[in-house]
Every structure is written in C-alpha cells, then in structure tokens.
Amino acid sequence: MRNPVRFGVIGSGWRSEFFLRMAAAAPDRLEVVGVLARRAEAREQLGRTWGVPTVESVEELLALQPEFVAAAVTWEAMPAVTRELVAAGVKVLVETPPAPNLEGLRSLWHDVGSSGLVQVAEQYMLMPGHAARLEVVRRGVIGTPHAVQVASTHLYHAVSMVRAFLGADAGAEAVVSARRFEAPMVDPLTPAGWVENPEPTPRGTTIATIDFGDGRMGLYDFVDNQWWNPVLSRRILVRGSLGEIADETVRRLTADGPVTSPIVYRRTGIDLNLEGNDVVHASFDGEVVFRNPWVGTRLSDDDIAVASILEETGRWACGDGSAPYPLADGCQDHAIGLAIGESARTGADVRVSGNPWG
Numbered sequence: 001m002r003n004p005v006r007f008g009v010i011g012s013g014w015r016s017e018f019f020l021r022m023a024a025a026a027p028d029r030l031e032v033v034g035v036l037a038r039r040a041e042a043r044e045q046l047g048r049t050w051g052v053p054t055v056e057s058v059e060e061l062l063a064l065q066p067e068f069v070a071a072a073v074t075w076e077a078m079p080a081v082t083r084e085l086v087a088a089g090v091k092v093l094v095e096t097p098p099a100p101n102l103e104g105l106r107s108l109w110h111d112v113g114s115s116g117l118v119q120v121a122e123q124y125m126l127m128p129g130h131a132a133r134l135e136v137v138r139r140g141v142i143g144t145p146h147a148v149q150v151a152s153t154h155l156y157h158a159v160s161m162v163r164a165f166l167g168a169d170a171g172a173e174a175v176v177s178a179r180r181f182e183a184p185m186v187d188p189l190t191p192a193g194w195v196e197n198p199e200p201t202p203r204g205t206t207i208a209t210i211d212f213g214d215g216r217m218g219l220y221d222f223v224d225n226q227w228w229n230p231v232l233s234r235r236i237l238v239r240g241s242l243g244e245i246a247d248e249t250v251r252r253l254t255a256d257g258p259v260t261s262p263i264v265y266r267r268t269g270i271d272l273n274l275e276g277n278d279v280v281h282a283s284f285d286g287e288v289v290f291r292n293p294w295v296g297t298r299l300s301d302d303d304i305a306v307a308s309i310l311e312e313t314g315r316w317a318c319g320d321g322s323a324p325y326p327l328a329d330g331c332q333d334h335a336i337g338l339a340i341g342e343s344a345r346t347g348a349d350v351r352v353s354g355n356p357w358g
Helices: 014-025 040-050 058-062 076-087 103-117 127-136 154-168 301-315 325-344
Strands: 005-010 030-036 068-071 090-092 118-120 145-151 176-185 201-213 217-225 237-241 245-246 249-254 257-268 277-285 287-291 349-350
Touching: 005 014, 005 058, 005 217, 005 301, 014 030, 014 040, 014 068, 014 076, 030 040, 030 201, 030 301, 068 076, 076 090, 076 103, 103 118, 103 325, 118 245, 118 325, 127 154, 127 237, 127 277, 127 287, 127 301, 145 154, 154 287, 176 237, 176 287, 201 325, 237 277, 245 257, 325 349
Parallel strands: 005 030, 005 068, 068 090, 090 118, 145 217
Antiparallel strands: 145 237, 176 201, 176 349, 201 217, 237 245, 245 249, 249 257, 257 277, 277 287
C-alpha cells in the first residue's frame, strides 16, 4: 500500500467532513485528492475550510486518480452514485446504509453485488472499546458467545455490533421482535446544540430481540437521541458459554473458579503525563488486546474507527488487505434494522431471510 492512501470524496454534508477531518489529522497516511460537490457554494466552502481540490463531476474526480472513492450522500442518492462508480470500474466506500429500504438494497445488490468493488463505512467495531472486547471474545475467554445486548447506537450500527460478537454472517437468518415505548425524558443536548432549560418531553425507547437461531440472540435497546443525550449511558454485554463481558468487566469460569478481570486502557495526557491526549492501548490480564494505530493524532474513539476504515479500505483497494466491510454485510445490517422498525410499528415478528446477498 502506498502512503498516504489517496481517496476521493463525494458529498458536502456533515458525514463527508468526517473523512476530511481524518485526512487533516493524519496527512502522512490519508490524502483527499478531491471532493465532488454539486453546488458552487459548497465547493467554495469545502475548499476554503479544508484546503482540498473540489470538482463538480465524477469524471473530474476520477481524473485525479483516487485509489477509491468515499461516497457520503443522502440515503436516496447513494444507490445511483454507487452504480455510477461501479460502472466506471472504481472501488467505492459507501456510507451507511447502502440504500434506503429493502427493495433498494435488493436492487443495488442485483446491479453491483457481484462486482466486488463496494465496501461499507461501518466503523463501530473498529472503535477501541469494541475492538478490545472482540479480541477477548476471539481468544475464547468467555467461551462460545451466544447473547449480545447493546444500548448504544441505532439500528444498523447496533446490528453490526451484535453480528460481529456472535459471528453471525450476512447469510444468517433472523427473527426480529420489537416494541416501542414513550415516556418523559430530558434531552439537554441535540445535534443542534445545548437546549436552554430543558424540560422532560416524550421520548421513545425501542426494545428488540434478534433471534439468529441455535441459541444466538441480540437485545437492542435504544432511546431517541441516545447518541447525544449526556444523561443516558451506553452499555454493552457479551455473554458466552463460560462467562460474560459487561462493558469493561470480564467474568468467566476458570480452573481456579470464577474470575473477574477488567479491560484496562492506557490513556495519556492525564494529570502530569505530558504525552498528549491519546488512548494508547487496551489490555486484559496483562496482555494488550488493542493498539491504537493512530497514536499522536489525538483522535476520539469514533474518529479512530473512521480513520481505520479509510486506511483499511485503502489497503484493500491496493490489493494489500482484506475487504474491511463488504456490501453484503452492510445490506444485512440495514435489512435487520428495517425489520426492527417494522416490528415496532406492527407488533408482529419479522423474519429476515432469503435475501440475495446471503
């Protein structure tokens, strides 16, 4: 793989700026060769803010010879943009989800699924905490995982976490049962900023079980605006045949009896440490289970994951690495997420099966 990874971006919204921020934070490893934005004012703003070349057509963007293109457009526009890039023979990283609805997912897969050119920017399992937990699971510490509970993020992102910890592939059938409840809740911080004098107002909680068969299940628990609301916690539990991981605490049965051990993070920049603010690694029982590949950039956990999915896509695009998150997985995540919404609306179980990417 060449350094830096050279990629193009399509889109001018807040999601495209995630990619631009990562390139600005690590210019020796990530380079934006150009950004395609349809509106002249958007191109002017992007060029001024990020110092990147801007273009107004796919042809102009591809002339800059990116190794892949990251598409961060609206749900409705994503399938058409993906088809256009694949038709041009370009490797593409599409934002989540790949298409708005189940019909769109199936149609997109029919058109581009066999091309092998499409990856999905599903980054959650590359975050330090989840990556560390997954490594503990892979080492067999809690035995065979069979249950995952996620109260953190919404729909397809949460589904990607459940499937990863259970080892459920894109062809695994699932039966979803969901319900939605409303109750007063304060919501002091939203994407628009802090709310002055917030009062409790109705907020929905969606609870869903996802049955993958063979005793494997996921429990989905999400409150409206849970990402932003600072009075709501994020929780994850992975249960296996020998024990469980609850957030950073690992409990399991050993030859010496039940043992409890923490996952411990080395974070710099605390108190008199002058190394700068970074998560350096995570360890478990004296062994490192996660190393931050972006030490020195001062990136947040989510930014570490975004930067990592970009670099992994670059390795894949150059033939130096495996596919980071194939289209089939992104389609399956969203199909199950759509089933959660449908089941919550109708009160009936929804089966996810027989999809072409399976």
